[in-house]
Amino acid sequence: MGVLSGVKIVEMVGMGPGPFCGMLLADLGADVIAVERPAEDAGGPRPWSICSRGKRSIVLDMKKPGAVDTFLDLIDGADVLIEGNRPGVMERLGIGPDVCLARRPSLVYGRMTGWGQYGPLSKAAAHDANYIALSGALWIATQPGQPPEAPPTILGDIAGGALYLTVGILAGILRARKDGTGQVIDAAMVDGSAHLLNLLVSFLPIEYDLSIANTRPGALGRHFDRTYVCSDGEWIVLQAMEPQFYTELIRRLGLDHDGRFAENQRQNPSVWGPLGEELAALFKTKTRAEWNELLEGTDTCFAPVLSMPEAAVHPHMVARDVYRTVDGVLQATAAPRFSATPSPELTSVPALGAHTTDILSELGHNDDRIESLRRSGALGSP
Numbered sequence: 304m305g306v307l308s309g310v311k312i313v314e315m316v317g318m319g320p321g322p323f324c325g326m327l328l329a330d331l332g333a334d335v336i337a338v339e340r341p342a343e344d345a346g347g348p349r350p351w352s353i354c355s356r357g358k359r360s361i362v363l364d365m366k367k368p369g370a371v372d373t374f375l376d377l378i379d380g381a382d383v384l385i386e387g388n389r390p391g392v393m394e395r396l397g398i399g400p401d402v403c404l405a406r407r408p409s410l411v412y413g414r415m416t417g418w419g420q421y422g423p424l425s426k427a428a429a430h431d432a433n434y435i436a437l438s439g440a441l442w443i444a445t446q447p448g449q450p451p452e453a454p455p456t457i458l459g460d461i462a463g464g465a466l467y468l469t470v471g472i473l474a475g476i477l478r479a480r481k482d483g484t485g486q487v488i489d490a491a492m493v494d495g496s497a498h499l500l501n502l503l504v505s506f507l508p509i510e511y512d513l514s515i516a517n518t519r520p521g522a523l524g525r526h527f528d529r530t531y532v533c534s535d536g537e538w539i540v541l542q543a544m545e546p547q548f549y550t551e552l553i554r555r556l557g558l559d560h561d562g563r564f565a566e567n568q569r570q571n572p573s574v575w576g577p578l579g580e581e582l583a584a585l586f587k588t589k590t591r592a593e594w595n596e597l598l599e600g601t602d603t604c605f606a607p608v609l610s611m612p613e614a615a616v617h618p619h620m621v622a623r624d625v626y627r628t629v630d631g632v633l634q635a636t637a638a639p640r641f642s643a644t645p646s647p648e649l650t651s652v653p654a655l656g657a658h659t660t661d662i663l664s665e666l667g668h669n670d671d672r673i674e675s676l677r678r679s680g681a682l683g684s685p
């Protein structure tokens with residue numbers, strides 16, 4: 304079931320974006336086998352992870368006898384490998400691209416890192432915020448007088464990382480199915496998060512000079528393109544950037560007779576600060592629900608700023624079935640939507656190694672071989 308039904312993916316479970324990419328592909332119906340480290344190596348029992356949903360879990364300690372051979376048996380039947388280790392780790396384990404592609408020439412070998420497979424920083428430890436700082440994306444996410452801050456993981460790990468790896472994998476599968484060509488995909492968060500800036504940069508020459516230090520898009524403080532706090536301490540956001548939407552916003556706020564808010568003043572940076580202060584005072588006079596009542600669903604480019612639990616019960620999100628609670632954990636359902644091949648229903652996250660024996664049997668391992676792997680410790684502690 305699902306548009307990727309029949310696509311076989313082996314995921315060497317790492318941190319963050321790799322597992323997210325695996326989840327996305329499993330959401331779309333791919334058969335994703337998660338190769339996990341034994342619990343004792345991975346620092347104790349695996350935390351509950353939404354990113355494991357829809358996958359099958361096998362434990363393989365790659366440093367124990369027999370594990371590499373078993374891993375390569377998995378690769379023999381795979382369309383895709385996902386890994387997110389530091390560059391060089393897979394090669395040291397004996398399962399680098401040369402070995403895997405020699406074994407399976409059509410394999411799409413997806414490598415997820417922050418800095419990329421090469422470059423002076425490629426071997427250094429880092430996380431999401433470090434990568435987006437270097438790419439220029441964090442600089443963009445700065446409000447006037449505030450420290451640079453982006454929502455954790457969303458811009459680097461996911462948008463700049465996992466989603467670009469996913470696109471690369473899908474493109475790689477298309478190519479492999481055309482003529483059998485497999486290849487390595489080097490998906491780096493520095494590349495992806497820089498690429499994400501292209502839309503914004505294409506707007507910028509109208510209003511900004513990127514060469515000017517401290518000129519940040521967020522620092523513009525346009526009164527029609529920012530957040531405001533309401534009387535109950537909750538927030539709303541406006542982004543009424545086009546003349547017709549700006550005019551509608553000002554009309555609905557009852558300010559259309561005040562020439563200072565006139566549409567022809569919209570592109571005048573000298574009024575943005577003072578008008579923003581006036582709107583800030585205005586929005587503090589009603590609750591978020593009251594502003595919602597007035598503005599939601601109109602052409603004013605308005606939305607309330609919701610927490611995840613609030614978003615889950617918003618009528619629009621409910622109508623689209625965006626959030627579900629599975630095993631007591633609120634999580635977003637699969638995206639995007641397919642008309643002919645809907646994504647599989649969400650299921651419980653498998654226990655660590657829950658499918659180890661089934662997967663080994665599918666590979667043709669007989670009981671003796673499975674027992675020998677168990678004795679060597681390759682399958683983790685019993």
Ligand SMILES: CC(=O)SCCNC(=O)CCNC(=O)[C@H](O)C(C)(C)COP(=O)(O)OP(=O)(O)OC[C@H]1O[C@@H](n2cnc3c(N)ncnc32)[C@H](O)[C@@H]1OP(=O)(O)O
Pocket residue numbers: 317318319320338339340341363364365366387388389390392395396415416417418427428429430431432456460
């Ligand atoms: C919130 C976020 O930002 S998540 C994004 C974090 N960044 C990335 O994912 C970028 C790419 N990854 C990395 O740079 C690194 O993996 C880091 C910095 C995240 C973590 O660094 P480390 O914990 O030192 O892990 P690293 O990838 O170097 O090595 C993993 C080790 O686990 C071992 N390992 C991995 N899977 C297995 C397995 N199934 N069985 C046995 N050993 C395993 C590897 O062999 C390696 O051991 P080695 O160092 O002896 O060669």
